[in-house]
Amino acid sequence: MKVVRALQFRLRRGVWYELRLYFKFIGIAIRSRLQYRSDFLFGIAGVLILNLVNLSLIWILVARFQSLAGWQYWEIVMLYGTFLLSHSVYAVFFWHLSNLEDDILHGRFDQYLVRPCSPLLQFLGREVNYMGVADVVFATSVFVLAYHNLGLNWTSVQWGFFAVAILSGTVIETCIVWIIGALAFWTGRSRAIFFVYIRFQILGQQYPIDIFGMWFRIFITGFLPLSFMNYYPLTILLDKPNALGVYGIGFLSPIVAILLLALGALIWRRGLAGYTSSGN
Amino acid sequence: MAIIEVKDLCKSFKVPVRKEGRLAAVRNLITFERTLKTAVDCVSFDIERGEMMGYVGPNGAGKSTTIKMLTGILLPTSGEVEVDGLVPHRDRKQLARRIGVVFGQKSQLWWDVPVIESLRLLKEIYRIPTRTYKTNMEMFGELLDLHEFQQTPVRQLSLGQRMRSDLAAALLHNPDILFLDEPMIGVDVVAKERFRTFIRQLNRERQVTVLLTTHDMSDIEKVCESLMIIDHGRIIYDGTIAGIKEQFAHYRELTVDFADGVSEVESDRAELIEREGQRARFRFNRHRVSASELITELAGKYQIKDISVEDTEIEEIVRKIYQRSPSENGPIES
Numbered sequence: 257m258k259v260v261r262a263l264q265f266r267l268r269r270g271v272w273y274e275l276r277l278y279f280k281f282i283g284i285a286i287r288s289r290l291q292y293r294s295d296f297l298f299g300i301a302g303v304l305i306l307n308l309v310n311l312s313l314i315w316i317l318v319a320r321f322q323s324l325a326g327w328q329y330w331e332i333v334m335l336y337g338t339f340l341l342s343h344s345v346y347a348v349f350f351w352h353l354s355n356l357e358d359d360i361l362h363g364r365f366d367q368y369l370v371r372p373c374s375p376l377l378q379f380l381g382r383e384v385n386y387m388g389v390a391d392v393v394f395a396t397s398v399f400v401l402a403y404h405n406l407g408l409n410w411t412s413v414q415w416g417f418f419a420v421a422i423l424s425g426t427v428i429e430t431c432i433v434w435i436i437g438a439l440a441f442w443t444g445r446s447r448a449i450f451f452v453y454i455r456f457q458i459l460g461q462q463y464p465i466d467i468f469g470m471w472f473r474i475f476i477t478g479f480l481p482l483s484f485m486n487y488y489p490l491t492i493l494l495d496k497p498n499a500l501g502v503y504g505i506g507f508l509s510p511i512v513a514i515l516l517l518a519l520g521a522l523i524w525r526r527g528l529a530g531y532t533s534s535g536n
Numbered sequence: 537m538a539i540i541e542v543k544d545l546c547k548s549f550k551v552p553v554r555k556e557g558r559l560a561a562v563r564n565l566i567t568f569e570r571t572l573k574t575a576v577d578c579v580s581f582d583i584e585r586g587e588m589m590g591y592v593g594p595n596g597a598g599k600s601t602t603i604k605m606l607t608g609i610l611l612p613t614s615g616e617v618e619v620d621g622l623v624p625h626r627d628r629k630q631l632a633r634r635i636g637v638v639f640g641q642k643s644q645l646w647w648d649v650p651v652i653e654s655l656r657l658l659k660e661i662y663r664i665p666t667r668t669y670k671t672n673m674e675m676f677g678e679l680l681d682l683h684e685f686q687q688t689p690v691r692q693l694s695l696g697q698r699m700r701s702d703l704a705a706a707l708l709h710n711p712d713i714l715f716l717d718e719p720m721i722g723v724d725v726v727a728k729e730r731f732r733t734f735i736r737q738l739n740r741e742r743q744v745t746v747l748l749t750t751h752d753m754s755d756i757e758k759v760c761e762s763l764m765i766i767d768h769g770r771i772i773y774d775g776t777i778a779g780i781k782e783q784f785a786h787y788r789e790l791t792v793d794f795a796d797g798v799s800e801v802e803s804d805r806a807e808l809i810e811r812e813g814q815r816a817r818f819r820f821n822r823h824r825v826s827a828s829e830l831i832t833e834l835a836g837k838y839q840i841k842d843i844s845v846e847d848t849e850i851e852e853i854v855r856k857i858y859q860r861s862p863s864e865n866g867p868i869e870s
């Protein structure tokens with residue numbers, strides 16, 4: 257018992273130590289970013305324009321067909337807004353996971369390994385992506401607009417579920433990119449796979465997956481579980497039938513998130529153990 | 537007991553086979569053939585506590601790979617390493633608290649914030665007690681002139697200043713061992729001299745063990761007591777710096793300025809290798825002839841104005857060792 261308690265104590269102290277450091281790293285990353293002010297403003301403007309273009313594309317599509325697979329315009333906007341809310345948290349704090357291969361390729365990863373704290377948190381804490389801030393603002397306004405136009409009135413339980421879904425969505429997207437990034441431990445490069453992933457993500461972020469064929473629905477549910485970020489939780493909140501015709505899939509979002517997190521951790525540990533630095 | 541013990545240490549990498557000839561680029565893309573490239577080949581050595589060891593070798597000889605295995609960054613293919621009683625790759629985080637590392641080619645500091653902020657963060661990372669931190673910062677301020685540029689972001693520092701900051705960062709937590717992997721690339725003479733003095737003082741006052749890799753042999757001569765030479769993954773010399781001269785520098789040179797009027801000069805004991813005006817250079821075998829014998833002989837025959845004796849530069853010796861064909865590269869005991 258004594259041993260277990262000592263171990264628990266060490267673990268808690270370890271986690272606390274690592275987290276505290278992570279926030280210090282983030283602090284430095286923010287201060288670094290603020291040194292380049294014009295870059296910051298241009299970046300924000302860019303993200304806003306990109307999102308506006310995306311939304312108007314959806315509008316053109318829906319204006320033509322009235323609805324897509326039983327989803328009205330504002331429902332699709334909400335789909336997009338929900339995705340964007342999850343995505344924005346990922347975009348601010350974890351965006352650079354897709355650049356992991358650069359650190360590995362150029363041997364920058366070495367320096368994380370000669371310090372007595374977690375290499376992952378050092379890597380994650382190295383950057384914050386201010387462009388994600390624009391995503392947060394945009395996502396919130398889009399979501400509020402959709403909520404009003406749909407005349408919704410969620411109970412606190414529904415809001416609670418929504419919050420869990422958003423958080424799960426962030427974890428899901430982060431883990432997918434993390435796993436793709438960690439492949440660079442073996443291949444040296446993983447960006448090509450990342451670009452393929454982005455293609456799928458664009459499809460999943462703005463359309464109800466009912467419009468696709470069954471194979472693709474299964475793929476984006478079971479293999480690249482992006483539809484757990486927005487689609488499945490919303491079918492529950494908006495009381496719609498889902499594309500697989502099985503009730504309640506949306507409740508699985510947090511479980512999918514946890515599974516992906518475990519898989520990511522496993523792959524990361526394996527990759528790190530076999531890490532061969534690039535050499536000079 | 538040695539602070540670093542290395543026994544039969546090997547590291548090989550799998551590298552893709554490069555194809556040549558027609559459509560090489562396409563064939564390279566689809567091949568999965570791999571060959572083993574041995575970077576470090578059965579290396580053994582010991583470094584004692586408080587020793588200052590130089591580690592040299594041509595590019596790609598295996599220096600950095602060795603350091604990466606000693607610091608726990610790389611897992612050895614086979615063999616044993618023990619650093620300060622720890623197995624580096626297994627006890628990486630624990631070891632990190634006891635070693636300091638400077639990679640000359642990459643700064644360890646946060647690029648866009650003032651140096652002092654990086655150092656404050658390192659204080660948190662290594663959980664350095666405030667008193668130790670203050671003492672060290674005072675020392676660095678005095679010896680490295682850190683306070684001159686500690687408020688400047690790292691990206692705006694000169695190479696010399698950056699090197700000094702990196703050194704301070706690596707030493708802040710009072711490590712027992714300092715690994716310096718080509719720390720002085722592109723640094724000017726004055727900064728180099730200051731760096732050497734600092735390292736020597738550090739070693740004297742705190743008994744820090746130092747492993748220094750560099751291409752500049754004068755760094756090694758001025759800082760280190762002993763030297764290891766690695767080539768093609770094998771250690772080909774491991775001993776003192778005096779020892780290497782003893783062993784490889786068979787010849788010395790004597791430069792003589794003769795008085796006006798002396799025309800033809802020659803010696804029975806030395807070979808004349810250069811003659812320019814009244815100045816002549818002789819080369820002689822230090823094992824057969826002593827400098828004084830040679831001078832006596834020349835002074836007896838001719839009228840002499842000035843004289844100087846030079847040892848072969850260690851740079852020259854090492855260059856010769858690198859140039860030997862690989863078949864000769866058996867280990868040389870000192």
